[in-house]
Amino acid sequence: MNKRAFFLSIKILILSIFLRSCSNRKFNIQSSKNSIINENLLKEYIEKFNKNDNELYKQHINNKNAYNFLLENIPIIEIPDKVIEENYYFRWWTYRKHIKSTPDGIVITEFLPKVHWSKKYNTINCPAAHHIYEGRWLRNPKYISDYINFWLKNSEDGVRQYSFWIADATLAFNKIHRNDSLLFSQLGPLINNYNEWEKTRKENNKSLFWQWDEKDGMEYTISGRILNGGVEKSAVDAVRPTINSYMYGDARAISKIAHLKNEIEIEKKFEKKAVIIKNQLQSRLWNEKLSFFTVLPKDYIESTKPLNVRELIGYVPWYFNLPDDKPKYSLAWEKLKDTLGFSATYGLTVTERSHPFFKISYRGHECQWNGPSWPFATTQTLKALANYLNNYSKYKSILKDDYYSILLQYAESHKITNEIGEKQNWIDENLNPFTGDWISRTRLKEWENGTWSENKGGVERGKDYNHSGFCDLVLNDLLGIKPKLNRMIKINPLIPDYWEWFAVKNINYQGKKIDIVWDKNGDKFGLGKGLTIFVNDIKKFNTNSNKNIKVFI
16 A cells, blocks of 8 residues: 555544544534524523513512523523414413422412412412423422422322312323332322322212312303303312313323332223223213213213313313224314304303303403413313324314414413503413403402402412413424433424424433424524434434434433
């Protein structure tokens, strides 16, 4: 070999070693040429929210410390839709307001001011599963670990004040922050909680559970009015799609936790319970005439039919992937886009608009579930829709673009016009679906002698109301980040086809730092084309597609 050939071979060898090292080197995505996500993005949003805020109530993390807390704890996103992006950060900004330090550890509140119907530390379990699903994305697992333990061990009678799918939410948390020793210690309390529900909400050896509409967090429902002879009333008992879906979800979750713990008898026992609920719910609550899951009277007999009214709770079974993949069940989704069904200008109505009892009222109780748009129910419905689009292979009567449009509408509803006529970010209780007005706030601010009533919760009771989810819908469903217990992560976004990029960084996934970049043409972030996954800043995976990607982390 001559000298020229020798030195050429040496150069080739050095180059190949360099390229191999580049493919495996740590990738500081923050300092790359086209930095993934503007460093100032989060800061600019938080400064805007703080500037427009009247901080009446301070808990564990005040506005001054909000930026540092969120920078350390939330996944940072950048997406083409700036309305959804801004609301993602707004909802994290409001969520941290509700983090509260107590002698029993961290809890998450629903209201910032003290309300008289709350339990220990001003907690209310009605939205607690939403809190857990949302908070599971916080990088520090302590906040939600403490919160779950509070409900199971220290909340006294608060854990069953309202319906609550705690086992399902606990398992969802562990898909991101898996901790078997902690999870196994929670199995007994989860079973005890389930057993207590069976004692108090099942009668006469029936397989289905009943609940008052109010204790589902849903006062003055139309189904309750029908059962009460046409007279409006809160706290009407019935066999509802809500609590039965929750108990199905909890039975499935307990069965899976028992499987992980190798408690085979418990696994089989609770899987059997889930199967019974599933079969009975489909048999008894499916209204063939309306093609919808509806409410069944509590004291039903073999010939009793479910009520002839569609309410948004009819979609809750899909939140837990309960219904079979059959064409008759898919027909229910057609009403979501129908203006005679649930579609309205500013949000989904909680009852179909065509029903004669449907109304938007500024009289009587400030919380009515007979017409307004409720973020609590919108969250459930969007999660159910995402499950339907991801997990049901047949008979699609609704598409992923519909998911995006409803999520965008939900994001756009997070506004209020302030005293000087400017729009600002806002989340409150119930929304007028035709005007965008926050009904409860409009009424409560003049409730007693033209001002706020202490008996109703005091000043700005519903401001920054933590009764729903949003960030989990963006991460888990819109961007399609699906955690699995076996260290696999699945990516299957519901983004519009015209989106050419998105990025999420700093996810704490089972102890590892995950960054996900979709850059169709490689022009936005300068990290290459397609979907790229980084694990602890090392490039782990790349593909041209963003559909149904499965990667072991």
